[in-house]
Amino acid sequence: MGLTIVSHAAGIYSQNLKIAKNPCGEENRGNGEKLSKIPHSLVAGGFSGGFGLAGVPVAAISVRLPVSFTVLATDPSSSARRGELALPHGTVATPMFMPVGTQGSVKTLHPAELEELGAQIILGNTYHLWLRPGHELIRGMGGLHDFTTWQKPMLTDSGGFQVWSLAKLRKITEEGVRFQNHLDGSKMLLTPELSMDIQAALGADIAMLFDECPPYPCDEAYAAKSLGLTSRWARRCKDWIVTHQPRSGTGRQRHFGIVQGSVFADLREQSARELVELDFDGYAIGGVSVGEPEHEMFRAIDNAVPFLPYDKPRYAMGLGTPPQILEMIGRGVDLFDCVMPTRVARHGVAFTLDGPLHIKNLSHAQDPRPVCESAHPHVARFSRAYLRHLFRAGEILALRLLSFHNLHFFLRLVADAREAISAGSFPTFKDDFIQRYTQPPLP
RNA sequence: GGGUAGAUGCCCGAGUGGCUAAAGGGGGCAGACUGUAAAUCUGCUAGCGAAAGCUUACGUUGGUUCGAAUCCAUCUCUACCCA
Numbered sequence: 001m002g003l004t005i006v007s008h009a010a011g012i013y014s015q016n017l018k019i020a021k022n023p024c025g026e027e028n029r030g031n032g033e034k035l036s037k038i039p040h041s042l043v044a045g046g047f048s049g050g051f052g053l054a055g056v057p058v059a060a061i062s063v064r065l066p067v068s069f070t071v072l073a074t075d076p077s078s079s080a081r082r083g084e085l086a087l088p089h090g091t092v093a094t095p096m097f098m099p100v101g102t103q104g105s106v107k108t109l110h111p112a113e114l115e116e117l118g119a120q121i122i123l124g125n126t127y128h129l130w131l132r133p134g135h136e137l138i139r140g141m142g143g144l145h146d147f148t149t150w151q152k153p154m155l156t157d158s159g160g161f162q163v164w165s166l167a168k169l170r171k172i173t174e175e176g177v178r179f180q181n182h183l184d185g186s187k188m189l190l191t192p193e194l195s196m197d198i199q200a201a202l203g204a205d206i207a208m209l210f211d212e213c214p215p216y217p218c219d220e221a222y223a224a225k226s227l228g229l230t231s232r233w234a235r236r237c238k239d240w241i242v243t244h245q246p247r248s249g250t251g252r253q254r255h256f257g258i259v260q261g262s263v264f265a266d267l268r269e270q271s272a273r274e275l276v277e278l279d280f281d282g283y284a285i286g287g288v289s290v291g292e293p294e295h296e297m298f299r300a301i302d303n304a305v306p307f308l309p310y311d312k313p314r315y316a317m318g319l320g321t322p323p324q325i326l327e328m329i330g331r332g333v334d335l336f337d338c339v340m341p342t343r344v345a346r347h348g349v350a351f352t353l354d355g356p357l358h359i360k361n362l363s364h365a366q367d368p369r370p371v372c373e374s375a376h377p378h379v380a381r382f383s384r385a386y387l388r389h390l391f392r393a394g395e396i397l398a399l400r401l402l403s404f405h406n407l408h409f410f411l412r413l414v415a416d417a418r419e420a421i422s423a424g425s426f427p428t429f430k431d432d433f434i435q436r437y438t439q440p441p442l443p
Numbered sequence: 444g445g446g447u448a449g450a451u452g453c454c455c456g457a458g459u460g461g462c463u464a465a466a467g468g469g470g471g472c473a474g475a476c477u478g479u480a481a482a483u484c485u486g487c488u489a490g491c492g493a494a495a496g497c498u499u500a501c502g503u504u505g506g507u508u509c510g511a512a513u514c515c516a517u518c519u520c521u522a523c524c525c526a
Binding site: 107108155158166182183284286287290316317321337338339340347358362396398 | 471472473474475476477478479480481482483484
């Protein structure tokens with residue numbers, strides 16, 4: 001059976017190469033060469049996974065319409081589910097945390113280290129890579145995968161978030177967003193179509209739609225207006241995709257819509273329904289972690305998830321802390337990304353089972369213990385005292401070690417969550433983790 | 444032995460009569476960080492006090508003045524130059 005399926009998969013893939021652009025959105029690449037680059041795990045992983053919801057073998061469906069997301073197990077007492085997302089460059093186990101590599105690099109870490117950590121998919125950013133080095137250059141270098149040498153799945157954010165985070169330098173219009181870019185101040189226009197085109201050039205496995213991320217707080221009128229824009233932009237993205245990337249083949253680029261609507265339940269529902277109507281490969285919940293209180297963030301998830309298809313991956317953008325990730329897994333979210341583990345690492349904070357630990361603090365000056373009992377051997381070999389010393393001395397190794405450690409912590413967290421879902425023990429796992437993580441330290 | 448310059452808070456260093464418990468760095472101690480303009484940013488850093496405030500502080504001692512880190516004298520020390 002396995003052999004037959006593999007040949008199906010290869011057939012679909014090669015056919016796809018002939019009739020359409022390949023997953024990187026490139027034309028006329030030698031298909032023999034590209035075929036040899038398909039990771040074996042994709043061919044096996046994407047088509048080996050058990051049965052779909054209705055008990056139909058996945059492989060049987062995939063000949064007609066490739067299934068890229070399969071729910072493998074669910075938690076009976078929550079919305080948590082374990083799944084498998086098949087993408088052109090490999091299969092991603094969900095729930096999964098995606099390290100952020102904005103400029104084509106997960107800061108301080110080598111791709112081989114990311115693999116060692118068990119990272120299965122990383123992010124890149126349209127806005128930043130567009131400005132520098134430029135998407136045409138990356139296209140010419142064979143796409144973001146070849147350019148960076150990361151050969152596992154990638155997701156590119158659309159630049160929508162930069163519309164929010166660079167708010168002082170931009171103006172939003174129906175057409176798109178006029179930026180004064182932060183590098184040299186020159187004026188640029190990013191539109192939904194251009195974002196899609198850039199992302200096609202970058203060639204990530206998943207491209208995000210171009211959205212507007214409203215600030216917090218914002219009144220309902222603004223949120224509704226913003227949502228209207230996001231929805232009209234989604235339609236334009238869809239039109240662009242249909243025109244430029246005909247839907248076929250497992251190797252094609254996937255596209256995720258982004259649910260907006262701020263803190264307003266009816267807007268979240270409306271946003272989700274409008275996006276689902278357009279039919280994307282997955283759905284993200286955006287406009288969270290923009291300064292709102294945590295309960296609003298959870299509400300935003302709860303207000304969107306019920307209107308998203310069960311058989312498509314759900315992605316909470318830009319989140320979150322370890323407890324937040326577990327809470328959201330319990331709410332049915334499959335994918336996460338967050339700069340927190342890598343950013344705070346560079347600022348001297350290590351995640352531990354007992355909560356965040358400021359390694360620079362005086363209290364660790366002579367502490368011989370490793371940073372965390374669950375640390376990776378590469379980090380566990382060092383004492384807290386030594387890590388503190390490295391930070392105080394300004395050694396680059398300090399930034400690398402904590403970045404490595406924090407990503408290990410996050411990736412292990414979601415790996416443990418997946419195990420727990422399969423084992424039927426997710427609620428206990430979640431509660432135990434959060435209780436220990438949040439309890440105040442002993443005096 | 445003579446001359447010149449200088450001695451400021453943990454360190455460097457600004458300040459030449461009241462707005463100075465003393466700029467600015469550094470160091471130290473904390474904190475923030477959630478689709479990365481971030482190896483960044485913020486706060487504190489003489490003592491006591493929750494605070495108002497009080498008490499000590501600009502090498503020493505003494506003086507001028509309503510008031511001195513700032514002016515004068517003295518001593519001590521440092522650097523450089525001359526013998």
